[in-house]
Structures are given as C-alpha cells and as structure tokens.
Amino acid sequence: MGVISRNVSSVLERVEAAASKMGRTGDSVKVVAVSKTHDVEKIIAAAEAGIDTFGENYVKEAEMKIAAVGGDLNWHLVGHLQVNKAKKAVKLFDVIETVDSIRVAQVISTRALSIGKKLKVLVQVNIAEESSKWGVLRNDLVFLLEEISLLPGIEIAGLMAIPPYTEDMDEARSYFASLRQVQESINALNMEGVSLRELSMGMSHDYEVAIEEGATIIRVGTAIFGMRRT
Ligand SMILES: *Cc1c(COP(=O)(O)O)cnc(C)c1O
DSSP: OOHHHHHHHHHHHHHHHHHHHTTOOGGGSEEEEEOTTOOHHHHHHHHHTTOOEEEESOHHHHHHHHHHHOSSOEEEEOSOOOGGGHHHHHHHOSEEEEEOOHHHHHHHHHHHHHTTOOEEEEEEBOTTOOTTSOSBOHHHHHHHHHHHHTOTTEEEEEEEOOOOOOSOHHHHHHHHHHHHHHHHHHHHTTOTTOOOOEEEOOOTTTHHHHHHTTOSEEEESHHHHOSOOO
C-alpha cells in the first residue's frame, strides 16, 4: 500500500473518531484534500484511496490538473479569488470557499447564470481580525451576506476561516468555536436566502479539534500528500 493511501486511511479514521466523539458520523465531515503544488499522480492516488473532493489555491494550476485528472471528482477553490479569475473559477470549481467581497460575488453569480449553474460558495471570515488576511470582518458579515443572498447565481452554503497558525490546540479551538458562534448567530437572524449549513475549518495539524467544534468541511493537505515543494 502506498504512502498516500495509508495517509488517507489514517485521516479518515481520525475523522471518524473525532466525529463519533461528538455523536456525529464520519460522513458528516467532508474531507477536502488540498493538492496545491502536488502533481496529478498524487491526486489520482488519493482518489483511488477514497477521496472524492480536492482543494486548489490557484485557478491556473487547478485548470491544468482538473483537465489532466478527469473523472467525476469535486473541486473546491480554497485560495483567494481575484475578480479577473472569477469567470474561469466558476467553470472549474464546484464550490468557491473564499468569497469575501460583493464584487467577486457579483462576477461569480453573473458567470454562473450564463452557464446555467448556481454556484455554491462559502463566505470567508477573517475570524482573528488579522490585517494580513483575506476574509470579511465579523462586523461586515451580515451586510455582505444580505447582498450576496440577492444574487441569483449563488447559493450561500456556509462559512470558511483560516485562523492564525498555532500549535496550541486550546487557542485553535477558540477560533473554531468563534466561527461556529458566528454561524449560529447569523442563522438565528433567519435572513432570507441565508442558511449557513457548512463550516469549513481545520487543516492537517488541527482538524480533529475543528471537528469537535462543528466543522463540516476540513481542508487537509500535508497529512495526505506530505510536505509541499516551495
Ligand atoms: C494549503 C491550505 C490548506 C492545507 O494545509 P495543510 O496544513 O497542508 O493541511 C488548507 N486550507 C487552505 C486555505 C490552504 O491554503
């Protein structure tokens, strides 16, 4: 058995364990294998080991890989999306996890409608309010969701966050809990067209904690594919 296949089994087992600890089943958590910088052979190996959803950060890189891999895999965009790449992204991806402005949402919606799609998106929240990070601030979130909910080519599926890197699992947990609280408080508003089901949070080093705090999507790169070439 190859290393990727072993890694996938180990991640899936740990997902199952973390979920069942919370009274959930493993299949309530979607594992997105983040394959940026890794080549197509590795993606195929992960798919053969049972992964059906992959994450890429760059539209151009994804375009090449999706064409090369083929098959009926699902693709999530997990990197920041520039407005001038949005058209292409709509064609390539099943979910765009990184919407954080009305401008990019408008382009996505228009493009999606023109190809007969309604695109699932997550709104990226800058949960620790870091000046260096993408994502909408908590205070601007309701307004942004209101605007996006009016766009006919978009389905708002939930929220995503990339908290500051930390080895301290209590600190990691507090960011995940904050995102879940944001989700709950928005859902309590019962906004028309805004029902946040998904929470995308947790990466290789902290996905179990994220699941304990309610993640429905985890984004795992290194734990499946090994270290990235930089
Ligand atoms: C690269 C990346 C990941 C995967 O990170 P690992 O630590 O390798 O699991 C997850 N989410 C986003 C947004 C990324 O850019």
